[in-house]
Amino acid sequence: ILNVEQSPQSLHVQEGDSTNFTCSFPSSNFYALHWYRWETAKSPEALFVMTLNGDEKKKGRISATLNTKEGYSYLYIKGSQPEDSATYLCALTDSGGYQKVTFGTGTKLQVIP
């Protein structure tokens, strides 16, 4: 079982502030990293899938970077809005098989108006 760690566990920011959080994972046997956004009472929604070292993905005000050599990914939110409040999950797929996706415990973001 892979160890996928996310930090911080929870985060409160003021509306308009930019923020970022981290997903750390073992760099060996890396295949893909996924970021999901999970709003309360809803189901997780995919944000990004990244596979290459140095990958950068962007969707609106949200972007992510990937460093497979050192085993981390950052998720950035620029100019946070209350609707960004959610839990952000990262998930690691290793090269051991397509079923082996390990989820982190998430970073819970609360944007204060």
Add this chain to the structure above:
Amino acid sequence: DAGITQSPRHKVTETGTPVTLRCHQTENHRYMYWYRQDPGHGLRLIHYSYGVKDTDKGEVSDGYSVSRSKTEDFLLTLESATSSQTSVYFCAISEDSAIMNTEAFFGQGTRLTVV
């Protein structure tokens, strides 16, 4: 939104009784997954399916069985429910290239309480 329906959405059952949760998809995706989500843990894979009648175990499969008799339905059965199986269960699907490098779509979840 991807067409994934979980049923029931909420269930309370007694210890020792069998329980079946259903996941139904209208996307014709090959891969289907059952996860459980508990406080302090990420989503943990129970079982998955890579085709009709093709299933395999995930990391927390003890006490659970699954069946997939047709593409659109993936059933999760708790043969004899225990309190440790109180959880929120999520079904997910992904396209033919599997969950490795493509996104997964999740159902709305089923909250199961075993008393």
